[in-house]
Amino acid sequence: MKVLVAVKRVVDYNVKVRVKADKTGVELANVKMAMNPFCEIAVEEAVRLKEKGIATEIIAVSVGPQNAQEQLRTALALGADRAILVQTEVDAEPLAIAKILKGIVDQEQPGLIVLGKQAIDGDNNQTGQMLAALAGIGQGTFASVVKVEGGKAQVTREIDGGLQTVELALPAVVTTDLRLNEPRYASLPNIMKAKKKPLDVKTPADFGVDATPRVKTLKVEPPAERKAGIKVKTVEELVEKLKNEAKVI
Amino acid sequence: MTILVIAEHDNASLKGATLNTVAAAQAIGGDIHVLVAGSGAQGAADAAAQIAGVSKVLLADNAAYAHQLAENVSLLVAELGKSYSHILAPATTNGKNTLPRVAALLDVAQISEISKVVSADTFERPIYAGNAIATVQSSDSIKVITVRPTGFDAAAATGGSAAVEAVASAQDAGKSSFIGEELAKSDRPELAGAKIVVSGGRGMGNGDNFSILYSLADKLGAAVGASRAAVDAGFVPNDMQVGQTGKVVAPQLYVAVGISGAIQHLAGMKDSKVIVAINKDEEAPIFSVADYGIVGDLFEIVPQLEKLV
Numbered sequence: 001m002k003v004l005v006a007v008k009r010v011v012d013y014n015v016k017v018r019v020k021a022d023k024t025g026v027e028l029a030n031v032k033m034a035m036n037p038f039c040e041i042a043v044e045e046a047v048r049l050k051e052k053g054i055a056t057e058i059i060a061v062s063v064g065p066q067n068a069q070e071q072l073r074t075a076l077a078l079g080a081d082r083a084i085l086v087q088t089e090v091d092a093e094p095l096a097i098a099k100i101l102k103g104i105v106d107q108e109q110p111g112l113i114v115l116g117k118q119a120i121d122g123d124n125n126q127t128g129q130m131l132a133a134l135a136g137i138g139q140g141t142f143a144s145v146v147k148v149e150g151g152k153a154q155v156t157r158e159i160d161g162g163l164q165t166v167e168l169a170l171p172a173v174v175t176t177d178l179r180l181n182e183p184r185y186a187s188l189p190n191i192m193k194a195k196k197k198p199l200d201v202k203t204p205a206d207f208g209v210d211a212t213p214r215v216k217t218l219k220v221e222p223p224a225e226r227k228a229g230i231k232v233k234t235v236e237e238l239v240e241k242l243k244n245e246a247k248v249i
Numbered sequence: 250m251t252i253l254v255i256a257e258h259d260n261a262s263l264k265g266a267t268l269n270t271v272a273a274a275q276a277i278g279g280d281i282h283v284l285v286a287g288s289g290a291q292g293a294a295d296a297a298a299q300i301a302g303v304s305k306v307l308l309a310d311n312a313a314y315a316h317q318l319a320e321n322v323s324l325l326v327a328e329l330g331k332s333y334s335h336i337l338a339p340a341t342t343n344g345k346n347t348l349p350r351v352a353a354l355l356d357v358a359q360i361s362e363i364s365k366v367v368s369a370d371t372f373e374r375p376i377y378a379g380n381a382i383a384t385v386q387s388s389d390s391i392k393v394i395t396v397r398p399t400g401f402d403a404a405a406a407t408g409g410s411a412a413v414e415a416v417a418s419a420q421d422a423g424k425s426s427f428i429g430e431e432l433a434k435s436d437r438p439e440l441a442g443a444k445i446v447v448s449g450g451r452g453m454g455n456g457d458n459f460s461i462l463y464s465l466a467d468k469l470g471a472a473v474g475a476s477r478a479a480v481d482a483g484f485v486p487n488d489m490q491v492g493q494t495g496k497v498v499a500p501q502l503y504v505a506v507g508i509s510g511a512i513q514h515l516a517g518m519k520d521s522k523v524i525v526a527i528n529k530d531e532e533a534p535i536f537s538v539a540d541y542g543i544v545g546d547l548f549e550i551v552p553q554l555e556k557l558v
Contacts, residue, residue: 129349138424162432229540235553248502
């Protein structure tokens with residue numbers, strides 16, 4: 001069974017982003033970029049499926065700018081067999097990405113498609129669900145346990161009140177939650193080997209997809225600042241403030 | 250303009266987030282219909298009919314919708330949704346699971362977790378873990394939107410008298426089935442809707458130590474939350490996690506105990522009205538958002554606090 005994994009290049013999660021002065025977006029020049037943390041978990045899960053003998057080939061795919069190749073090389077160093085970059089300089093929306101991924105799914109016919117549950121830049125949490133809808137297949141979102149057996153996948157999902165387990169016919173889409181696994185680090189020899197693995201570059205037009213955004217971002221602003229608080233010395237003082245100043249208890 | 254709101258419910262009753270979503274629909278303006286898709290969901294539909302401002306309740310009662318599997322519900326919503334200008338669902342795990350599927354079936358973009366309605370086609374939503382607020386305008390004919398419940402005051406649960414109309418449709422995509430669920434039991438208020446939240450982090454040391462937070466919470470009538478560090482360390486179950494990848498809360502009072510205040514945690518609680526931080530590290534980033542901070546050992550401060558409130 002082939003496994004397809006989608007990865008996204010995003011601002012490193014430790015970076016405190018700053019909004020541009022002209023309010024057109026956040027400052028991305030000279031900011032450290034990395035693979036989206038949920039995508040790392042997706043790659044790890046695919047690699048573990050291969051180690052268990054369930055997956056035969058892992059294809060990592062990214063839709064993004066030319067330098068998203070760095071993140072695909074990371075995926076290759078972690079254990080993916082080959083990579084596809086669908087290169088576009090526009091900031092593609094989840095629906096366009098889902099349509100491109102659908103094109104790749106049609107070509108490659110994977111048994112399982114693994115994505116992160118959300119990218120930490122747009123915080124959309126849409127692409128996996130949209131891909132599943134377009135492909136007409138089942139989805140196991142926010143997965144914390146994935147078991148693949150006999151043409152089916154049992155996925156335990158993190159839901160608001162606890163956990164839910166669903167069974168999906170394969171092929172299916174799984175989106176990863178934080179607790180699915182702990183991603184490994186790429187070793188130096190594997191990073192070197194990854195440079196020789198195949199990486200195809202395509203364009204959205206190859207899949208007949210127009211990546212032009214449908215939703216226009218009018219402006220991006222910093223959130224309202226909280227006014228500076230105070231430090232209190234004693235618990236008595238804290239309770240007094242909460243009762244009489246803030247009036248919240 | 251007619252707006253379809255997808256109810257969040259457990260068949261017997263509505264979840265609070267539905268009321269916040271109706272409030273967002275009111276801010277957009279227009280006729281508001283509520284869809285209750287479930288199995289044996291008459292109770293939830295009756296509750297929806299009483300929400301102020303709702304003009305019609307659609308009840309799709311069928312075994313296929315019993316556990317609100319996205320594969321089935323999205324087909325129903327996409328079918329019904331064609332005649333609406335807006336389709337709204339709360340940004341709960343259910344809403345997030347189903348609505349992007351609906352949007353893709355309708356071939357429109359989805360707008361996630363709006364925190365404010367600017368106009369019928371323009372909305373505000375947080376991006377980058379809440380470190381930036383984007384104002385976005387949709388050009389799609391049908392706007393498919395999830396609503397961040399803490400961004401809107403709940404609509405009144407009573408005062409309405411909408412008619413309940415049965416929807417005969419039974420969509421079973423046959424791609425998925427429900428196996429089971431394991432729900433965390435709690436007598437305390439629901440985290441997302443609580444007026445006071447007491448949260449613990451890695452500084453709690455272990456799961457047993459959370460007992461001091463539970464007893465403080467019980468005295469305050471508060472819900473108990475946690476940081477990812479506390480969840481990952483196995484102190485508490487993951488549905489207690491507050492943050493970018495957990496729940497987003499905006500209570501009147503948020504008490505952060507032994508939580509450093511990483512960006513991802515702040516994304517889930519920085520809209521709280523009053524934030525109190527209890528931490529022994531006076532350099533902890535949590536103090537930069539706290540209205541009241543106290544530097545010291547939480548194992549001394551929390552029991553003392555419980556005695557005084």
